[in-house]
Amino acid sequence: MAEKYSSEFKAKVALEAVAQGRSVIEKVAEKHNVSEDQVIAWAAQLHEEAAKIFGTETAVEADDSLVEDVDITTEDEEFAYAVGHGVMSDTLNYKKLIFWSTLGTSLVIIFVIGLVYFSQYSLFEAQKQVSSQSSVSDYSELKAQQEQELNSFGVVDLEEGIYRIPIDSAISRIATDQ
Template sequence: MSKSSKNFTEEEKAAIALKAASGQESKLQELAEEHGVSVEEIRNWMRETGVTAVNEDDDSVSIETTDEYASSVDNGVSLDAPDYRKIVFWTTFGSAVILLIIVSVFYVHSYTMSNISDRTSEESQFYNIQEIQQREAETLNNYGVVDPEEGIYRIPIDSAITEIVNESN
């Protein structure tokens, strides 16, 4: 270690202050002479580093605290102030996301139901058209009674065409 107080590092000052605190006043004097500094300067280093002298006869302990720490010890908890800006932001953001999801589900449901409805109606119309065409084809291609009281009968279309051609000859 260097002899000039200007060249002592913070670690060196802390080590000297710790040695001075562990002994009595005579130890403080010895350290001052050994390192070429004044006793008052070592005491300043002790204050700067927070090292206090230990008196072996005294069993009391002194702790320096902040008001916040003392309040925390008294209450048994560390008091935290809530950050209302963050709470409001995340509540708003979360609500917007949930609302967006709900609206999306409704739109998807509506779209799906309209497609199913359209397909069902198309299929039922196609089925009805096929049924009507089949019924009409049976009517055109089979013999049947239209009105028995009037004497009106139905004959297949091919037979009717053949009859008309034969009568005109």
């Protein structure tokens, strides 16, 4: 004849079996004087219907019509404040907070300054490279070459007998010939 067990008893045995695992089902069955098959069946039933247990709670929480106001009386002022505001007070370690905030801020500032210096250096190097390749330097070289030609002796066309003399010498010669 099968014995009748209360739902509380079944839940207690099933929870104990589930909590301890399959290796101790035999011990749980002996402890409560039931068969191993019965413990396994109750654990399986608990496992299958566990979602339903929490499902009814969610439905009750979602229904605002079932919410009621409750007045709590306590002598602990900190607890009363926490319940009234929905938070517990937290004691902060201000020394650590200030230290880490200062350190983090300093590191960010140093990083930003480094980026600024790097960008300025890169810009300077780029300008230097462009200026060395620019037409201004080509113009300066051409001007220096022309100055050298104007201030030196040389042959322009040997067959025609055309020679080059410095401009100062040419001006002096013209001035003395007249």
